Amino acid sequence: LQRDDVTLVPLKKLGADVDVEQAQRLLDQDEAGDPIDALQAFDPSGRGFPIHVPGGAYAAAKMLGDAGKVAVVAGFPIRTAAGRVAPESDSTKGAAVLAAGLAKLGKDTVCITIPANVKPLKAALAVLGRGDIDVRPFGLKIGPHAEGEALRMLKRLNPDAIISVEAPGRDAKGQYWSSTGERVTGHVAALDEFFYAARTINEGRTGAAKIKQLAILDVGNEVGGGNVDKRVRRAPDGQRIASEVTVDQLVT
Numbered sequence: 001l002q003r004d005d006v007t008l009v010p011l012k013k014l015g016a017d018v019d020v021e022q023a024q025r026l027l028d029q030d031e032a033g034d035p036i037d038a039l040q041a042f043d044p045s046g047r048g049f050p051i052h053v054p055g056g057a058y059a060a061a062k063m064l065g066d067a068g069k070v071a072v073v074a075g076f077p078i079r080t081a082a083g084r085v086a087p088e089s090d091s092t093k094g095a096a097v098l099a100a101g102l103a104k105l106g107k108d109t110v111c112i113t114i115p116a117n118v119k120p121l122k123a124a125l126a127v128l129g130r131g132d133i134d135v136r137p138f139g140l141k142i143g144p145h146a147e148g149e150a151l152r153m154l155k156r157l158n159p160d161a162i163i164s165v166e167a168p169g170r171d172a173k174g175q176y177w178s179s180t181g182e183r184v185t186g187h188v189a190a191l192d193e194f195f196y197a198a199r200t201i202n203e204g205r206t207g208a209a210k211i212k213q214l215a216i217l218d219v220g221n222e223v224g225g226g227n228v229d230k231r232v233r234r235a236p237d238g239q240r241i242a243s244e245v246t247v248d249q250l251v252t
Contacts, residue, residue, distance in 0.1 A: 052252050057251050064161055064163070069158070072111045073112045073113070074117070076088045078178060086116065093124060100128040112194065138153070140193075141185075141189065142170065163214040169225050169245035177241035181237035199213075223243065
């Protein structure tokens with residue numbers, strides 16, 4: 001489904017019985033090619049989302065390496081088994097690790113997330129020894145107010161690059177969806193407005209450096225899903241959840 005030159009190793013279930021050696025044998029083969037691409041195409045949970053972008057991680061790393069200041073955007077609300085809405089862990093942990101790594105490389109790094117995720121993200125950064133990274137809340141729902149505030153914040157921050165770590169991405173009708181097809185618009189802060197704001201800023205920069213826009217996702221209902229829209233729509237619930245938000249470089 002994803003690449004002819006990458007062998008997918010489906011696993012029946014995750015746990016101590018996972019055959020990691022089978023994946024290692026594939027990576028050890030001379031013809032395996034880029035091991036990062038191979039691992040990214042690896043589908044251990046068998047979810048079946050055919051959205052791998054070959055070379056995406058290397059291209060994104062180059063863009064981030066060239067940036068002096070980076071804004072990391074994260075925070076996707078999910079419904080817990082108890083029915084409570086809370087920020088998912090993927091986005092939080094991923095953003096913390098990425099932000100900490102960027103700061104270690106000397107990048108001026110700031111994180112933007114939903115209000116409920118500020119404390120967890122700060123805690124994760126502290127564990128990584130980067131409690132000094134600025135974490136800014138953004139909780140506005142989709143609409144003119146969110147659009148204007150995102151534009152104001154981004155102009156003030158003036159980053160060289162902005163990257164989403166599984167932040168929600170709206171569909172063509174302005175709705176947000178969970179990976180299982182549940183409408184979550186009422187619970188979602190419009191973090192994707194920062195990417196529309198980057199486009200607006202870039203349009204006004206004649207001859208000046210543009211803000212690079214990047215995204216990391218795993219399903220297609222996040223920022224960046226618009227880059228692989230047709231493939232997202234072939235996945236489970238894809239017709240419903242597909243995001244329209246595009247970026248310069250996608251990592252899957």
